[in-house]
Amino acid sequence: xxxxxxxDGSPGLEGAVVGRxxxxxxxxxxxxxxxxxxxxxxxxxxxxxxxTAGRRGKFLLLSLDDDAVLVVHLRMSGQLLHLSGAQRWxxxxxTHVVVALRGRDRASLRRSADLREWSxxxxxxxxxxxxxxxxxxxxxxxxGCRPPTLAxxxxxxxxxxxxxxxxxxxxxxIGSIYADRSVSGQSSVLTAxxxxxxxxxxxxxxxxRAVLRDAVASRxxxxxxxxxxxxxxxxxxxxxxxxxxxxAGERCxxxxxxxxxxxxxxxxxxLCPGCQL
DNA sequence: CGCATATCCTGACTGC
DNA sequence: TGCAGTCAGGATATGC
Numbered sequence: 142x143x144x145x146x147x148x149d150g151s152p153g154l155e156g157a158v159v160g161r162x163x164x165x166x167x168x169x170x171x172x173x174x175x176x177x178x179x180x181x182x183x184x185x186x187x188x189x190x191x192x193t194a195g196r197r198g199k200f201l202l203l204s205l206d207d208d209a210v211l212v213v214h215l216r217m218s219g220q221l222l223h224l225s226g227a228q229r230w231x232x233x234x235x236t237h238v239v240v241a242l243r244g245r246d247r248a249s250l251r252r253s254a255d256l257r258e259w260s261x262x263x264x265x266x267x268x269x270x271x272x273x274x275x276x277x278x279x280x281x282x283x284x285g286c287r288p289p290t291l292a293x294x295x296x297x298x299x300x301x302x303x304x305x306x307x308x309x310x311x312x313x314x315i316g317s318i319y320a321d322r323s324v325s326g327q328s329s330v331l332t333a334x335x336x337x338x339x340x341x342x343x344x345x346x347x348x349x350r351a352v353l354r355d356a357v358a359s360r361x362x363x364x365x366x367x368x369x370x371x372x373x374x375x376x377x378x379x380x381x382x383x384x385x386x387x388x389a390g391e392r393c394x395x396x397x398x399x400x401x402x403x404x405x406x407x408x409x410x411x412l413c414p415g416c417q418l
Numbered sequence: 419c420g421c422a423t424a425t426c427c428t429g430a431c432t433g434c
Numbered sequence: 435t436g437c438a439g440t441c442a443g444g445a446t447a448t449g450c
Contacts, residue, residue, distance in 0.1 A: 172426080199444075217427075217443035235428070300421060307444080317443065406422070409442070 155194040157223045158203060161242040162190045170237030176260045185209050185261040186240070198313030209261045285312030286350040288343040295334035295342065302337070302345070303330035303405050312349050317408045319356065321386045323348040325395065329417040330410045331403075385411045 166186045168179040190206040201221075203211040215221070284290045294311050305311055306320040315323065323345055324330050328337050337345070384394040389402035389411060398415025 214444085216445070298420080304421080309445085407424080407442085408444095 154201070154203070154221070154223075158191040158242065159194055160190065160192075163187055163240055164243045165239075165241040167239040167241075168237070169239065170235075173237040174260065176262070182261050186211065198309050199316075205261075212260045212262065285315075286346050286353075288346045291346045291349075292339070292342045295337070298334050301331040301333060301405060302328060303408075303410050305334065306349070307408075312346075312353075314353050315349055317410075318383075318386050319349065319352045321411050322352045322383065324412075325384070325417055329412045330405060331412070385413045385417070387411065 163186050166183045168174055168183060173179075174182050186205070186209075189209070191203050191211075192206045193202075193204045195202045195204075199214060201213040201215075203213070205211065213221070285294065291311065295305060298305055302324050303317075303320045306315050306323060307317060309315075321330060324332075325348065326341055326344060328341055328345070334342075385400045387409075388394075388400045391400055392398065393400050393413035393415055396413060396415035398413050400411055400413050403410050403412065
């Protein structure tokens with residue numbers, strides 16, 4: 142299921158929207174636009190061109206050709222759909238925002254189903270914008286993946302590693318699945334940082350970096366649209382390499398012990414008693 | 419402040 | 435087969 146906007150730098154999204162002009166924006170959902178009124182969003186977007194496509198943590202950032210940036214967060218079930226002008230576009234259920242683009246040759250449409258957050262703050266405020274959402278990371282995992290930074294951020298905290306790692310202030314982009322994947326060795330998702338040894342923080346940071354890199358790389362499929370990857374996703378070798386995640390009762394791929402499932406907050410967590418102590 | 423819990427929404431899945 | 439119920443996923447408001 143979803144965790145990270147697909148493709149670092151979002152070439153799929155980039156190819157679909159960068160350089161294209163927005164001719165019309167319709168807001169259909171009532172709770173989709175945040176931090177501003179739907180009318181303001183529409184006014185900011187219509188007539189503008191998309192200049193760049195990027196990402197910051199789990200936020201998609203589409204800069205416009207003026208001083209604004211379109212910020213999109215898909216939360217858990219959000220999805221972006223792209224349909225070219227040649228395609229018919231039956232309105233999918235729960236379509237919240239529709240953005241019509243002017244194409245090179247003819248009109249094409251970008252449709253968004255089930256978006257959970259759209260806003261368009263001025264570009265000058267973007268660095269500050271994610272702070273309201275408590276994002277500290279950059280494009281991929283930025284400073285949070287540096288062991289000293291991670292160690293500093295974990296210092297003094299008493300909650301378990303999973304609860305902490307999924308806080309975007311630790312390492313932007315880490316979600317439930319990637320948190321589980323990042324933890325191994327002497328620690329588990331339940332371990333409090335105070336008992337985590339220094340060397341383990343280093344491997345934690347390295348693991349998180351690797352998880353994000355692999356996750357982003359392994360979704361390079363033929364999809365033109367932008368969507369979160371599916372945990373049971375068809376192609377990706379990624380989920381096949383989970384050692385413990387979503388493998389309750391099965392054998393850990395690292396040590397062969399039986400994987401246990403537990404709940405941390407409202408989320409499932411998996412741990413292997415053999416190699417995660 | 420830190421931590422836990424409830425809540426939002428939808429598609430997938432489970433059980434009757 | 436259809437329908438109701440449950441759950442996962444990310445962020446955040448609320449309560450302690």
